[in-house]
Amino acid sequence: MSCPAHFFDNARAPLGERVASIASRVRGSPEETIVRNDAGRHANMNSPDLQQHPHRRLNPLTREWVLVSPHRTARPWLGKVESPQPEEQPRYDPSCYLCPGNSRAGGIRNPLYSSTFVFDNDYPTLLPNGSEISVDESGLLVARSEAGVCRVVCFSPRHDLTIPRMSEDELCDVVDVWVEQYKNLASLPRARHVQVFENRGALVGASNPHPHCQIWANESLPNEPAKERTSFENYFNSHGGCLLCDYLQLESRLAARMVCQNDDFAVAVPYWAIWPFETLLLSKRHFATMAELSNGERRSLAGILKRITILYDNLFQTSFPYSMGFHQGPADGAEHREWHFHAHYYPPLLRSATVRKFMVGYELLNMPQRDITPETAAARLREVGEIHYLDRMNHSAPTS
Numbered sequence: 001m002s003c004p005a006h007f008f009d010n011a012r013a014p015l016g017e018r019v020a021s022i023a024s025r026v027r028g029s030p031e032e033t034i035v036r037n038d039a040g041r042h043a044n045m046n047s048p049d050l051q052q053h054p055h056r057r058l059n060p061l062t063r064e065w066v067l068v069s070p071h072r073t074a075r076p077w078l079g080k081v082e083s084p085q086p087e088e089q090p091r092y093d094p095s096c097y098l099c100p101g102n103s104r105a106g107g108i109r110n111p112l113y114s115s116t117f118v119f120d121n122d123y124p125t126l127l128p129n130g131s132e133i134s135v136d137e138s139g140l141l142v143a144r145s146e147a148g149v150c151r152v153v154c155f156s157p158r159h160d161l162t163i164p165r166m167s168e169d170e171l172c173d174v175v176d177v178w179v180e181q182y183k184n185l186a187s188l189p190r191a192r193h194v195q196v197f198e199n200r201g202a203l204v205g206a207s208n209p210h211p212h213c214q215i216w217a218n219e220s221l222p223n224e225p226a227k228e229r230t231s232f233e234n235y236f237n238s239h240g241g242c243l244l245c246d247y248l249q250l251e252s253r254l255a256a257r258m259v260c261q262n263d264d265f266a267v268a269v270p271y272w273a274i275w276p277f278e279t280l281l282l283s284k285r286h287f288a289t290m291a292e293l294s295n296g297e298r299r300s301l302a303g304i305l306k307r308i309t310i311l312y313d314n315l316f317q318t319s320f321p322y323s324m325g326f327h328q329g330p331a332d333g334a335e336h337r338e339w340h341f342h343a344h345y346y347p348p349l350l351r352s353a354t355v356r357k358f359m360v361g362y363e364l365l366n367m368p369q370r371d372i373t374p375e376t377a378a379a380r381l382r383e384v385g386e387i388h389y390l391d392r393m394n395h396s397a398p399t400s
């Protein structure tokens with residue numbers, strides 16, 4: 001009876017009429033509920049319906065939607081079970097190309113470094129110089145040359161010391177190196193974007209467990225920051241303020257999606273999160289790049305990085321894998337007052353240390369989809385406690 005074609009027949013009528021007309025045709029069918037709820041969708045941003053019924057949420061930074069299906073969390077499928085990773089890493093691994101004193105590609109030997117260590121990637125994705133390429137065949141075959149620099153930053157000489165296990169002083173050294181590298185790379189004549197990012201864990205493709213991140217600088221604004229920049233500018237033009245300043249104010253007031261915060265930074269599961277435990281790290285002050293961090297904010301950033309990663313590790317009592325990175329204003333020498341400094345954490349784990357989410361099928365072809373709501377994810381992260389589970393085990397071990 002309720003052929004989906006009815007939806008199309010009716011698509012040009014005003015929304016109210018469409019809803020009434022469709023509802024009358026599909027009464028008694030499962031679609032009826034969908035149509036009725038549709039009519040009241042502007043009612044309440046905290047509606048309990050959002051915790052029970054399928055809906056989509058807009059990411060105002062990218063203007064893309066995510067499908068949320070909270071009713072599916074009861075389904076029996078358990079997801080793909082990954083083999084547990086070996087939890088214990090040695091302090092030093094003689095076969096690791098990032099450990100102090102070891103040799104890398106081409107026989108280059110790492111110094112016996114004692115804090116952080118930065119070097120140009122031996123297999124860089126981008127090269128600093130190259131021939132100018134500009135292809136445009138009927139707007140169909142389009143290519144441009146892209147110059148850039150790729151660096152690696154080892155967080156510490158310790159092969160086993162991940163961010164949640166580092167001291168705040170050690171993390172301050174990491175933040176200082178990021179700032180120094182950001183300034184250095186942003187000052188390169190052709191630089192337009194500097195990306196600091198960390199892939200942690202084999203599940204997100206990290207090639208080496210030695211804690212490290214990468215910094216790539218390149219001469220064009222990549223896709224994601226380009227979308228965000230347009231949104232920051234449009235929001236400023238239409239609302240007269242900053243998208244993320246306003247968003248942070250809203251999340252602080254509502255509290256449901258806040259995970260942790262200190263004087264200068266806050267972490268929330270964004271309303272539009274795609275990954276089950278995705279978070280957004282926001283500065284409380286409005287500024288665009290790391291170069292503008294005060295000394296106090298550098299320490300606060302170190303502190304909040306440690307806190308969110310402890311919560312992540314505690315969630316499934318594992319070394320929690322993620323891809324994370326900072327989104328900073330374009331590094332083109334201009335002042336970018338529209339941009340608000342932030343970082344994204346994209347972790348793949350879904351419901352245990354061994355069950356991950358995949359972005360395939362409908363998601364690859366249409367739009368991302370999630371089951372657990374961002375509100376539930378934030379509540380779970382808040383509940384797990386800020387003492388690292390390995391430290392809790394050590395505290396509770398009998399002393400002799």
Ligand SMILES: [Zn+2]
Nearest residue numbers: 096099159210
């Ligand atoms: Zn190592």
Ligand SMILES: [Zn+2]
Nearest residue numbers: 242245286340
């Ligand atoms: Zn702002």
Ligand SMILES: [Zn+2]
Nearest residue numbers: 061228327344
């Ligand atoms: Zn961003």
